[in-house]
Amino acid sequence: MQDTVTTSALLDPSHSSVSTQDKSSTGGHTSSTGPQLSKPSVTPVPAKSRNPHPGANFRRMRRIIAEDPEWSLAIVPLLTELCIQHIIRNFHKNPILKQMLPEHQQRVLNHLPPDLPLAVTANLIDSENYWLRCCMHRWPVCHVAHHGGSWKRMFFERYLENLLKHFIPGTTDPAVILDLLPLCRNYVRRVHVDQFLPPVQLPAQLRPGDQSDSGSEGEMEEPTVDHYQLGDLVAGLSHLEELDLVYDVKDCGMNFEWNLFLFTYRDCHSLAAAIKACHTLKIFKLTRSKVDDDKARIIIRSLLDHPVLEELDLSQNLIGDRGARGAAKLLSHSRLRVLNLANNQVRAPGAQSLAHALAHNTNLISLNLRLNCIEDEGGQALAHALQTNKCLTTLHLGGNELSEPTATLLSQVLAINTTLTSINLSCNHIGLDGGKQLLEGMSDNKTLLEFDLRLSDVAQESEYLIGQALYANREAARQRALNPSHFMSTITTNGPENSVG
């Protein structure tokens, strides 16, 4: 048996009967053995005459066939099968894929081990199936929808994310990431990192060395806690669209130290330079990173006049009025569509500057100022801005210490504005009268679909009535979406009914 296998493997490449072999193998190597029995037994005969060396083996083999009644050629794997197995086994040394027929490619891909070196596979294999296996192999939970439905992209994004998460400046070799760069540059579109490790500070050995390096500076901690500099990486990724960063340390446990969570000025400057250089960036998120006014201004300045940026998320930071003013400037100098400043320290002046920018803006769709403290002054300014704005659809003003004056202005806005679809005023002190005024405003509005007034001291009755009006608006919007041809008629016919309801 072993002999036959080796001889056939040796013989067949010598003469060109590969094609016939291929056909027979693809035809049915699992099904009927009848035709296969005859075929291989015939083909070696002419081969024998050509090279007399293995001829002796053949004679022996034939004798074996004659004597062993149970021997069957069907057991011998086909040459293509053997080749494929060989290719799979030695794929990391000699990757052959594109030269093969499609069905063979498929089979090789199905059997490749998922832990092959990326240098071999990254640019060679496009099969989603293979990368699915790779992903499943590495991570138990995979949400491919978060990565644009592409397993390959997901693999590289998460792989890169992992590397960045566990990168320790000073100890980890930066080449680890830079080597990966040429392999993943075409596939990574989104970088989401929720922790950046600071350099390891071994109390005794490292610190003197650092100090000797940096001289005798007053702030000795500063240079040592810088995180990984994203500049090279961001410049290398040619399709990067989303950058979601959190300068944070997870699971520090009892090793807690305040300076683990420092987002230093050098970090800030390098990050700003990196995003300024990246012209494909559409979404930039920097949350939970203790970004104060100055850092926010540095970052925003680098984003001024960015060609494609659409979404900016600086929530859960320490941004005050100056940072808000910077954001307002950015609104008028970019194509920003979504701005999120939730849970910051923006007060009335910041809100006023934002409102000023918003009044004539035609790009912004969504503004989130949740958990700030803009108070009535800021709220009134924003309401005034909304009277002229024709673009904003979503506004979140939850938890901003707003009260009745803002509500009265907003009710006027509701009567005029036809673009707003969602307003959130939860956790404010609107009061009973404010609620009534909002209800009045709501009665004239036909476009608002969501209006959150929870825990804002509004009377239950008015809240319920507002809910009814919203319901009517939603139904109208659904009708419009269902049959856009009757758009106008539905509006006109629904008009009186809504007021009745």
Place this chain on the structure above:
Amino acid sequence: MNPPGSLEALDPNVDEHLSTQILAPSVHSDNSQERIQARRLRIAARLEARRREALGEYLDGKKESEEDQSKSYKQKEESRLKLAKLLLCGTELVTNIQVAIDIREIHRRVEEEEIKRQRIEKLENEVKTSQDKFDEITSKWEEGKQKRIPQELWEMLNTQQLHCAGLLEDKNKLISELQQELKTKDDQYVKDLKKQSDDICLLLERMEEQVKNVMKTFREELYNIEKAFEVERQELLASNKKKWEQALQAHNAKELEYLINRMKKVEDYEKQLNKQRIWDCEEYNMIKIKLEQDVQILEQQLQQRKAIYQLNQEKLEYNLQVLKKRDEESTVIKSQQKRKINRLHDILNNLRSKYAKQIKQFQEENQSLTSDYKRLVMQFKELQKAMRHFAVIDDEKFREIWLMNEEEAKDLIARAFDVDRIIHTHHLGLPWAAPDFWFLNNVGPISRQPQKSATQIVEEMLMRTEEEEAEEATSEPESYLDLPKQISEKTTKRILMLLCDESGFLIESKLLSLLLPLEQNECYLLRLDAIFSALGIESEDDLYKLVNFFLKYRAHRLSSSLQIKPCSQVSMEKVSMEKASMEETSMGSELELAEQTEMEGEKEESLVEGKKEEEEKTPPSPWVIHPNDVLKILEAFVMGLKKPRDSWAPLRVQKNVRDNSKDSEYWQALTTVIPSSKQNLWDALYTALEKYHLVLTQRAKLLLENSSLEQQNTELQALLQQYLNSKINSELQVPPTQVLRVPTK
């Protein structure tokens, strides 16, 4: 939900539907009106449906929709509403936690701020009080330095120590307070953490619950919807089945009706068939009888025809015989003709060969002749050349000899005239006038006057006509010069003016622009010059030819208009050219005629011409050359002019033959310079002078004698004198006796 009830409820509806369907106009009806009606109804129904849909079914339209829309639709709508509510409530429930935490956070922040503010205030107060205390202590140190008594100093130090301790205690108290606060805050933090984890757990729980709930309700609703669809399907099936059965029944009834109808019809048809058969039979019999009669008549006729046929056959047989014989004859003739044709063919061939041979021969001959001709032409040309050469030389010699002779003659004549003059003046005492003969001024051989160029003539003519116009009526015949042979100058001028006006295209545009500022005459002159150069008119003759041609043309037209000669212009021109040479006299008359008529046009009538006019009644003036004809005439003229130019060489030869008719006359004249009367005079004079000479010679002799005598006389006188004057005389004088002694000496 409850299928049997609904089915029952639906049943009358179905019935109603069916009845309306039967009653209502159908689209497939045979009546077109009905079809239109049906379509209209359908469109109206659709519009209604659309309107209802547009109105929306969620509000007061619900009642309508309940009636109109199917059960499944209702179910779907219900489910959708329910699910939307569920989702909304669920998300609200879940987000409630977030909102609650938000508000808690806000409250915390407010409180925190308040506490912070209080703490800062407290700290500031503390700092103030402690500073005061510290100041007190430091001031006391100064006091202490002044103390000299140790006890007092000790006491003071003690109090200082006490104060310091109090200060420290205050500070420590504050620190402990703050630490306490910190601790409580830590506790608070831990609590908060716990609470938040609880909240998160709750959130997760709610989310899970929500998911479960939603899944469950979605399943339920799906089930409900499916059930509704099933029920609806059942209902539909049932109703359709019923409809089907009713339709089938109706169909059966109709089938039966049709069958009965058919049976009736079959019976009817059978009756009709029977009637038809009887009638047919009768008709058949009648026709049969009639046809039999016809057959008998036809048989008789057939017999007759047969007889005629027999007769004809015999006749034809005879004819056949005759024709056969003729045929034989014709074959004989044919063979003869064939033979003849063959013979003629032979002859033809012979002739052809002969003809070819002759052609060849003639060609050769022709070639040789042409070569001969060429050679002859060459020779002729050479000969001509030689002749021309000799002619020139002859001319030269002739001229030289002529000149020599003439000179000699002139000399002689001059001498004769001199003599004549001397005779006249000296001898006759008459005034002498030198005779003025034309030949005296002639030098060289007599030839025609050198030809003036056309333009010169024109110029002259123009000048002259101008003068004439100035002088008007006094038109002297001498002033006409010799040139306008039979053609008046005015006519010529008129023609030329016409030419000038009509053929402006021959003049270059540049020249025209240059001509503008010039005087009219000059202008005409220059124009004519240009036109002549264009037409190729060079010499005087040409010009006259042109003028003549115009006149001739006019005359010809006149004649043709009278006689209607159908001839082309070119031929006419030729004819006229020929005529010009032959009938100069008639031409002259014609031209005169033209001139007269022209004069008539000018209304300037000289007496003589007026008479002529009276003599010859001229036709009314169709002769006036129409300006449009000028171009045609010019064309014809140029065509005609070319021909004489072509035959240049013979013309030249002719020209060289000078007429020596006048030579003899000339020489004769030269000889008779002195007229015979004068010769007679001279002879008489001669004889008279001879006589006079004789007398004179006698007188001379006498004079001579006289003179010699005188001389002798004088000599004698002198001698006498001498003798008288001599001394001897004196010596002898005294006495006469002495005188007598002298002669003795």
